[in-house]
Amino acid sequence: MTTVELGMPDAPTPIDAAIARSLEQHGPKQTELKGKDFKTDQEVRWCPGCGDYVILNAVQSFLPSLGIAREDMVIVSGIGCSSRFPYYLNTYGMHSIHGRAPAIATGLAASRPDLSVWVVTGDGDALSIGGNHLIHALRRNVNMTILLFNNRIYGLTKGQYSPTSEVGKVTKSTPMGSLDHPFNPVSLAIGADATFVGRAMDSDRKGLTEVLRQAAEHQGTALVEIYQNCNIFNDGAFDLLKDPATGPMWTIPLEHGKPLVFGPDGASCVVRDEFGGLRIAETNQVDASEIVVHDATREDPSYAFALSRLSSQDLRYTPMGVFRSVRKPSYEQMMAEQLHEARLQGAGDLGELLAGGDTWEVGA
């Protein structure tokens, strides 16, 4: 039996040693990468035409812009079609169990602040079976980015309604229409006091990339709801917003610092209502000063929440972009600070710890 240097808690851990060894072999961290560097040899197994492909392509071409080495990224997913995502990205990844990805990612991100941690989840995964983990991850604000692929259906289990399906949804499990009212994931996240909440459309490469960029830069938990078409079980769910004929009418693009004017010829706008919330108005019926200027950095979440409530479950008046982005200390940073503070009082000495409290000696 060899002995360990028990008195030296700050000696490099096997984690540091392993990373250092790998860098000796590979040279400096490679951070100048191309989209193809993030591809794996695994055959992508989504249905042809699935919105997940579009999102995968957008993410693959976006990731290099972060300048983070592949080995420093980890993607954790739950279960569902969307949760197959990690297999197709050449990073570290874990395809875990249904609903638990935020919890698993929390432990990883809290203990390894050096990593860029991502969660990929679906509407059923994140909001049904994993709802508890999602809201607690958001309020806790561990540094990670959650991509919630919302296709408003259970894809992998072949088409049951989900917690984001509209009331009256006819599916195999609800032949006479679903009865329960859907969650608005953005409202839910803001209600949980999430520090970053955004929404994007699978097919809108530019908009999606912009929201992803801001989410990735955010320190703390970022939630991005991505509307994703399931062309097998819920085809056309977002056509109202995608169709060039109707999309501009019902989409409210969110740009920080810009007035909330939208629709063909900017005919519609967002103003305050008399109850402290927001409402839609016709631009030519209100004074320009009444039009709300979007401010994602507001500390008080009630504005972002009101924004999220503008849309109805049939997707009319859907804000797209970053709803909220505020700075708060992140959990893993504060945890690291507590550890640091505790060590300032004296690094742990195992011998002393074991002999703590009242002790007595028995002589030979």
Added chain:
Amino acid sequence: MTGTNPTVAPVTGAPATTVPGSAPGGLVKSVVELDRVVIRLAGDSGDGMQLTGNRFTSETASFGNDLKTLPNFPAEIRAPTGTLPGVSSFQLQFADHDVMTPGDAPDVLVAMNPAALKANLGELPGGGLLIVDSDEFTPRNLAKVGYATNPLEDGSLEGWQTVSVPLTSMTTDALKDSGLGKKEAERSKNMFTLGLLSWMYHRPTEGTIRFLERQFRRKPEIAAANIAAFRAGYNYGDTTEAFTVSYEIKPAPMKPGRYRNISGNQALALGLVAAGRLSGLPVFLGAYPITPASDILHELSRHKSFGVRTFQAEDEIAGIGAALGASFGGALGITTTSGPGVALKGETIGLAVMTELPLVIVDVQRGGPSTGLPTKTEQSDLLQAMFGRNGEAPVPVIAPRSPGDCFAAAVEAARIALAYRTPVMLLSDGYLANGAEPWAIPDTDSLPDLRPAVGFATEPNGSTADGTPEFLPYLRDPETLARAWAIPGTAGMQHRIGGLEKADKTGNISYDPANHDFMTRTRQAKIDGIAASIPPTDVEDPDGDSRVAVIGWGSTYGPIGAACRRIRSSGRKVAQIHLRHINPFPADLGEVLARYDRVICPEMNLGQLALLLRAKYLVDVQSHTQVRGMPFRSAELAAVIQDAIDSTSASLNGAPQ
């Protein structure tokens, strides 16, 4: 004078010696030497009996007696005052020799109110010493527990040596100048009682005084009142005519070394901190509060200076999920819980089996099913630990045998988890968790080095068809079958793992029937192979030729051991087999069991280990079970063993041997 020895004749039969002494005021007091005593303190949940018991334990431990304790308290934080459900008790046995249990029955019962008397008197043997707080025997308190007449006056306590002492009013008298109100002063009556007992049993008092000063650092007037009450109780014993005898119990011979008093939960937490240090890995605990495991979370939360991260999760599933996530990142991931929590964690344990990541799952078992008996002990999660998951999901299971042994068991759990990349179940229980004993503080140099077990992979260990080096996360160590473990941050080793079946070596998703069959058997073989790394079966058979063996696991070690001693002192022979490893069993267990004509298996469940032994070894194990939420009484076990021995020899009489 001869001390009427209030204790039941000691098992070892040491005659009491008396030493006359004198007390102030010319009162002659004598000192009686005893070899062991069992004291039970019983009172209302609000009376501080657990604290009093723990203090008496600390004094006793530092005096050098060997001891075992049994705290027993209700699940409610404060059941209605003075009622039977609100009774909380603390029993300890201490001796001048090594003791294995907190004692079957008390020699001395301290009852702080009528409820405590009613709930505990049945277990005080006739002639035992009974000390009661007479102030609490008011008509109202008597009525609350259904005493029609006052037992202190109606002669019903004649069978015991009853000393009725106005503990409450003597405490308030002693504190009348303390500036505290009457109600507040009354709260120190437990310290008065502790003082009295400390006098009776010659306990050192400095530790308690230091403890009270520390405990009430911010409330010096409360510290002073408690110390005054403690001293008053001591002095009362010294001067009163109510107690003319005090007792001496010599220190027990113990192996040389430094000792401390330790509870199971404390030892377990320290073992986990040590495992982190011994492996070099940061410890990450994900946990959700649950009785009787929460104290491990509390204890680990205090050791941030060791780099220990504790995460109070939103639920049991998040607790284990976060721990597994941390393990994926290279930490020593741990989750602590009790049976209901294990039920919720099952799916994640399966994920850890599939991803082959190290993880320590601590189950401090309590009475079940469902919420069951949260504060009482039981061993009924063994089969849940073994099989409580979907699919073929083998998990190593180990169990500590005493409070202090929880330390070594925690280090062993971490060793197996790291060396074999597997979740490990560590089964403690409520009795071990809250019970305490003197613990020989290990020399840190003597602890195992767990660093070789870690061995993070940093280089590709295979190559693709075209010869490009690649990392194969499911390539195994030929000896342990442990897979290669590369952590995020390691360049060139990116890989994906998950709950879907893995292809051999590459770890890619595979639905191939032959591969699934192979991987299922390989995961099982890996766990079975742990047997090669554990010591042979631990058999205690001083005579060497016993025909009857008693086999147990976990916290029944003490009661079974004490029972075996009784059997041996009656001239009979018995072997005691106690298992640390339940999955896999030690490699020689089958052979060992085959040596005996009869194997008895006492368990605090309905025969779970017995079921496993019968299934695996086709041995006709005689299961002896009890689920009363309390440890076995060794006398009862001894009777069962004696029966087995006597009937075995009878049936074998005259048969060729």
